[in-house]
Amino acid sequence: MAGIRDIAKKAGVSISTVSYALNGSSKVTEETRAKIKHIAMELNYVPNLAGRTLKKQSTNIIAMYVADFGGDFYSHVIDGVDQVLRANHYELIVGAGGDKSRALIPQRFVDGAVILDQAFPDRLIKSFAKQGSKMVVMDRELSGTNVHKVLLDNTKGAEQAIRALVAAKVDYYVFISGPSDSYDSQIRLQTALASLSDKTDAPVVVIPSDFTIEGGRKAAKKISNAHLKNVGVFALNDELAIGLYEALPELGYTVGKDIKIIGFDNDLIGHYLTPQLTTIDYSKHKWGETAAQTLIDMIKDNGQASNHYIETKVIRRGSLGEETVNHDQDRLSHF
Amino acid sequence: MAGIRDIAKKAGVSISTVSYALNGSSKVTEETRAKIKHIAMELNYVPNLAGRTLKKQSTNIIAMYVADFGGDFYSHVIDGVDQVLRANHYELIVGAGGDKSRALIPQRFVDGAVILDQAFPDRLIKSFAKQGSKMVVMDRELSGTNVHKVLLDNTKGAEQAIRALVAAKVDYYVFISGPSDSYDSQIRLQTALASLSDKTDAPVVVIPSDFTIEGGRKAAKKISNAHLKNVGVFALNDELAIGLYEALPELGYTVGKDIKIIGFDNDLIGHYLTPQLTTIDYSKHKWGETAAQTLIDMIKDNGQASNHYIETKVIRRGSLGEETVNHDQDRLSHF
DNA sequence: TTGTAAGCGTTATCAA
DNA sequence: TTGATAACGCTTACAA
Numbered sequence: 001m002a003g004i005r006d007i008a009k010k011a012g013v014s015i016s017t018v019s020y021a022l023n024g025s026s027k028v029t030e031e032t033r034a035k036i037k038h039i040a041m042e043l044n045y046v047p048n049l050a051g052r053t054l055k056k057q058s059t060n061i062i063a064m065y066v067a068d069f070g071g072d073f074y075s076h077v078i079d080g081v082d083q084v085l086r087a088n089h090y091e092l093i094v095g096a097g098g099d100k101s102r103a104l105i106p107q108r109f110v111d112g113a114v115i116l117d118q119a120f121p122d123r124l125i126k127s128f129a130k131q132g133s134k135m136v137v138m139d140r141e142l143s144g145t146n147v148h149k150v151l152l153d154n155t156k157g158a159e160q161a162i163r164a165l166v167a168a169k170v171d172y173y174v175f176i177s178g179p180s181d182s183y184d185s186q187i188r189l190q191t192a193l194a195s196l197s198d199k200t201d202a203p204v205v206v207i208p209s210d211f212t213i214e215g216g217r218k219a220a221k222k223i224s225n226a227h228l229k230n231v232g233v234f235a236l237n238d239e240l241a242i243g244l245y246e247a248l249p250e251l252g253y254t255v256g257k258d259i260k261i262i263g264f265d266n267d268l269i270g271h272y273l274t275p276q277l278t279t280i281d282y283s284k285h286k287w288g289e290t291a292a293q294t295l296i297d298m299i300k301d302n303g304q305a306s307n308h309y310i311e312t313k314v315i316r317r318g319s320l321g322e323e324t325v326n327h328d329q330d331r332l333s334h335f
Numbered sequence: 336m337a338g339i340r341d342i343a344k345k346a347g348v349s350i351s352t353v354s355y356a357l358n359g360s361s362k363v364t365e366e367t368r369a370k371i372k373h374i375a376m377e378l379n380y381v382p383n384l385a386g387r388t389l390k391k392q393s394t395n396i397i398a399m400y401v402a403d404f405g406g407d408f409y410s411h412v413i414d415g416v417d418q419v420l421r422a423n424h425y426e427l428i429v430g431a432g433g434d435k436s437r438a439l440i441p442q443r444f445v446d447g448a449v450i451l452d453q454a455f456p457d458r459l460i461k462s463f464a465k466q467g468s469k470m471v472v473m474d475r476e477l478s479g480t481n482v483h484k485v486l487l488d489n490t491k492g493a494e495q496a497i498r499a500l501v502a503a504k505v506d507y508y509v510f511i512s513g514p515s516d517s518y519d520s521q522i523r524l525q526t527a528l529a530s531l532s533d534k535t536d537a538p539v540v541v542i543p544s545d546f547t548i549e550g551g552r553k554a555a556k557k558i559s560n561a562h563l564k565n566v567g568v569f570a571l572n573d574e575l576a577i578g579l580y581e582a583l584p585e586l587g588y589t590v591g592k593d594i595k596i597i598g599f600d601n602d603l604i605g606h607y608l609t610p611q612l613t614t615i616d617y618s619k620h621k622w623g624e625t626a627a628q629t630l631i632d633m634i635k636d637n638g639q640a641s642n643h644y645i646e647t648k649v650i651r652r653g654s655l656g657e658e659t660v661n662h663d664q665d666r667l668s669h670f
Numbered sequence: 671t672t673g674t675a676a677g678c679g680t681t682a683t684c685a686a
Numbered sequence: 687t688t689g690a691t692a693a694c695g696c697t698t699a700c701a702a
Contacts, residue, residue: 001443001466003695014673019697027671044466046441050388051695054678063428069410078404082431091435093398093428096417100426101396106381108336131336131379242607272577272607338679349689354681362687386679389694 002043010039022047053109062295063110065095065102065117072268073284074116077138080288081114088296105133112295114138114288118182134298136291140183143307148298150291150308154184157280157312158191161234161262164278166199168260168320170232173204176219176240178211185211188236188264209240216243223259224251232260232320238267238279241319245273261319275318282312337378345374357382388443397630398445400430400437400452407603408619409451412473415623416449423631440468447630449473449623453517469633471626475518478642483633485626485643489519492615492647493526496569496597499613501534503595503655505567508539511554511575513546520546523571523599544575551578558594559586567595567655573602573614576654580608596654610653617647 004022008015013032020028021036039045053059062085066074082092090111095101102120105113105128112134115125122142125135129146136148143149165173175192178185189206196204207222209215216239223231235241241263245255253259256275263270263279270277287310297305339357343350348367355363356371374380388394397420401409417427425446430436437455440448440463447469450460457477460470464481471483478484500508510527513520524541531539542557544550551574558566570576576598580590588594591610598605598614605612622645632640 004697005695015696016674016698017672020672023697025698029671032671044441044462046438046466048389048695049439049442049444050385051678052697053385054383054389054680054695055697057678069404069413069429070407072405072407075404078431092431093436093439094404094431096413096427096429101428103381104384104428106379107384109384127379131381269604269607272604274609339681340679350680351682351690352688355688358681364687367687383679386694387681389679389696390681392694 002040002045003048004045006043007036007039007045010043011036057108058111059109060089061091061093061110062112062114062292063093063095063101063104064114065120067117067119069094069096073265076284077116077288077291080285080290081292082288083285084289084292084296090296105135106131108133112136112299114291114295116291118179134295136295136298138287138291146298148294148305148307150287150294151310152184152282152287153309153312154187155191157264157282158188158234159195160312160314161188161264161280162192162195162199164314164316164320165232165234165260165262166196168232170230170260171202172228172231173202174207174219174223174228174231174233175204176207176209176216176233176235176244178209178236178240180208182211185236192234192236211237211239213239213243213246216240216245217247218243220244220247220251220253224248224253229258231258233262235261235263238263238265238270238277241277241279242267242269242273245277256318256321260321263319266315270317273319278317278319279315280312281315282310286310337375337380338383339380341378342371342374342380345378346371392443393446394444395424396426396428396445397447397449397627398428398430398436398439399449400455402452402454404429404431408600411619412451412623412626415620415625416627417623418620419624419627419631425631440470441466443468447471447634449626449630451626453514469630471630471633473622473626481633483629483640483642485622485629486645487519487617487622488644488647489522490526492599492617493523493569494530495647495649496523496599496615497527497530497534499649499651499655500567500569500595500597501531503567505565505595506537507563507566508537509542509554509558509563509566509568510539511542511544511551511568511570511579513544513571513575515543517546520571527569527571546572546574548574548578548581551575551580552582553578555579555582555586555588559583559588564593566593568597570596570598573598573600573605573612576612576614577602577604577608580612591653591656595656598654601650605652608654613652613654614650615647616650617645621645 004015004018008018018036021033064081078094085092104110114136116138118139125147134146136150138150173196175189177189207219209219241261244261248255255261263277266279266281270279290308294305339350339353343353353371356368399416413429420427439445449471451473453474460482469481471485473485508531510524512524542554544554576596579596583590590596598612601614601616605614625643629640
């Protein structure tokens, strides 16, 4: 492992000259710089990040934390984050969850963090912030010094979902929720309940679930057991809706006819279901971009940073019944 | 940012005592240790990783590089990697692609790397290996000092696919390939061609493509333009097959009837297509586990490390025609 | 233009 | 059992 000293020795100069030459300082002859660069190349020199970090107290690396890598979701968000960071000369690493990788933040191995992982405790975020680490959260109501939030506009999204569902003229309503500690689930459910009671007196059943396909299957059984017909379901995410699609046929329901479904997230799979799933869409990519930009603003400390909300819109497809479908917008809707 | 010196000062001891106390050395009274730990906690002390790394020359962090985070694929592989690393007290970070994050390897920011990204140049891997970095590759034929490979058994998988396709009794064969620089694609295509010519003299058309859904759509048009009927398609990955499913109906084809399709990868979406997609499956999770274990063996240098191949199997579903389907094994097949 | 030397936060050797 | 100190690889102020 060649270091700066090896280069210095071989070039017959001091280590500071090497450092200057390699870091593009103008204090050095183009001639010596050339010589030094040549030798560095020969020796396969790579600067040791630990040494540099120790001195500079910054790494230009940003960490992002996600709950998992599954499904057609995180990839777009991460991509958005990555793109903006790259344009600003930051490097992105993604934490695969777990306690130890979270420690990279206070350990100063990263200059900042983007958090989209409900399992990342509020307590830790607050404590890191107090110690001066900059963070952007995408999954909770939390902001203050060193923490900003960039959230999905769950409220608007849930309202749009309810409006679409009410327009489908059903007799009963069912809301299937996510885990109780999910911020998204809480807001969507709360808004949906309020919004529905504004519009109709029809009965609504809430089925607590967990945002998984399996949860959707179980919910289907509950709906069937309650003998509900002509029912409108707001599945608070698309995975639940997928589970419904899997279980409903054998329970004697036909999606789009005696059961109308709207989801949330515009998961790619919804496009392949029959009938296609009506859902609430938003730009995952832009969400990521905005989060990254906010973090950069915080780090550069130019006073630009602020909290943000990401817009939602309805993707109308067959699951609410044929009459409401609009096929045109479909193909491009995943981004 | 409290450091080890702050603690020492406050405790009225030397910094070395603090270091010993915090690192569980037996050279220190339980009493002083308790006192020091208490103060450390009070000051929100977190060891600075750069300082520690500089001294210890290892971080216990492993990097994994993937091409992207999309689809129902990487999550399982990453999960397998993560699980094994965690059990061995290593931390996983995932590189979102891009030049700079690759530099983390020679910079000794990480103790080793798992590479599943065709865009990561061979040249770099070899050069890093020469400088002493340990790596496991999952996407190419490359091994030697400091590099081992853990590969999918593409050969066996392709043979299985061809055997299944031939059994479906078609008149023509079409192979749709991935990008020409993809190792997986190369092996699958090469094996498929050899295997088919062993079994039949029926004509085979090779359509070069790119492993994307869009690529599959385009391939469908080519098949239609060639006026092929009763054709058996080996889509070298499932995304291509999905593209076929999207485009074929409007071209007058019915999957499972006049066109039989087999894919590769067992993507989750294949389960939701009509008819369900027959495909080649393998344990993505185990693949990741094996790669991680191999890397750990290399780092611990216990002579255990070796190259590995991951087994494949056929998931029979409707796309080869009804008679070959076996529904039982389906639900559990994603893992 | 180049060299000397201090210092970043930690660990580990040696002496007390 | 504890403390003083060198060392890790690099950057940078200051001296030459």
